[in-house]
Amino acid sequence: MTRLDPNSLAVSERDEGFAAIEAALATLAEPAPARLGHATLVAVGLADDYAVIDSPIGPLRVAWNGRGVSSVAGDSDDRAFEQGFFARTGRRATRVDSLPPRLARSIERRLSGDRRARIDLDLRGTTEFEQAVWLKALEIPRGEVRPYGWIATEIGRPRAVRAVGTALGHNPIPLIVPCHRVVRTDGFIGQYSLGGPANKRAILAAEGADPDGLEGLAKAGVRYIGSDTTHIFCLPTCHDARRVTARHERRFHSSDEAFRAGYRPCRHCRPVVAAGAA
């Protein structure tokens, strides 16, 4: 079989009636489906898809890529969303019909209060401080709220209350990262990046947090609720505080007042905000 000598093959390929076969094989190359390039960029996080979901405050646009959810926004139309998204991330977002089924299920479970539902977040381009603030906000259970100073204290930056407020205002993934559960230190509901305070109240009400009741307490200067049976005091929305019956409830205007009355802070809501964080 001298024919198989590699050096003679270039010649023999032409000698043996292969030319027509080679020409036919060359026609078997074909363009990839148009979606493949985009899907690849989305998979590696260099482009994003987005879809519209329903929420207590109307339709929201949710963007994601292979690294996680990258944006939630209440823009009025696709164009506004895409422009805002590009301005922030430098990436194109492409409208698709619906979220990937797994992501849709996780978001639905999360928004209904199941904190075990895993949702990856794509937080590239944000600071460590911002991420610490947002991850802390993720710990606040549905139906409860915490003051800005609480976040500042919990992340070890008790004097950075204003910066906490700014970081929450820049939250790129509102609703999923529940910055709406962070309220003013005096107990008033405060500002909200996703369409203003009315939306914040609507979301909190939908989560069972009773914004009117909270502002009632705030107007009365009440910061903490204690139980005279356990001698423990909590933030007003702590699930422990809400179990206290009216007969045993004691209201405090400051942590000092609670300490003087012989109460200790709740281990669940950790209500005492570090000095300087108020």
Add this chain to the structure above:
Amino acid sequence: MVFHWVMDAPAATDPNADLDAALVARLAVDLDASFEALVNAHVDRLFSIALRILSDRGDAEEAAQDALVRAYRALGGYDVGRIRELRLRPWLTTIVVNVCRNRTRVKRVKTTGLAFEPGAEPAVDPVARRDARDAWANLLATLPPAQRVAIVLRHVDGLSYAEMAEALGKPEGTLKAQVHRGLATLRDALADEGPDHLDHKEMTA
């Protein structure tokens, strides 16, 4: 040095190699800003390779995407010097062939060349007439995997034997022999079925 031009002459005049050299220079500087250019330059050929190895469009789409995602992750872990030295065509080919191999271990490739079934009546075989490319693809799928891969890279994708050797980690002589055996098998299969099965002129037009 006497033989130097023999080795380098094809690469120096290969416009694809020039494009890839420019591309790796950009990838080395900013991977995220230039990866889309890599995708645009190679997605069609990676899809074609996967399609003709796996014989299934859906599988090929997944394999091509998987290969590009792997390439992106690998590039993210390489230092600048290593990226600059990459020859993208053979490197990406290695990745997509490996992805295809891993997939075929799970799912066997369909190897029945329906259009070439012995006994089928040529005149009443509209599939082979209407879409000769499908017929060729089916025939290609009947080849043993090593020959099929070698033929796909050489004659569907158009790699040089030097690039194939680099991509597959095999000597050029071995690859030439595999291509030759594969072509001979295809030719003999055509001869067995008679000339009416495949109209060469129609197919290659």
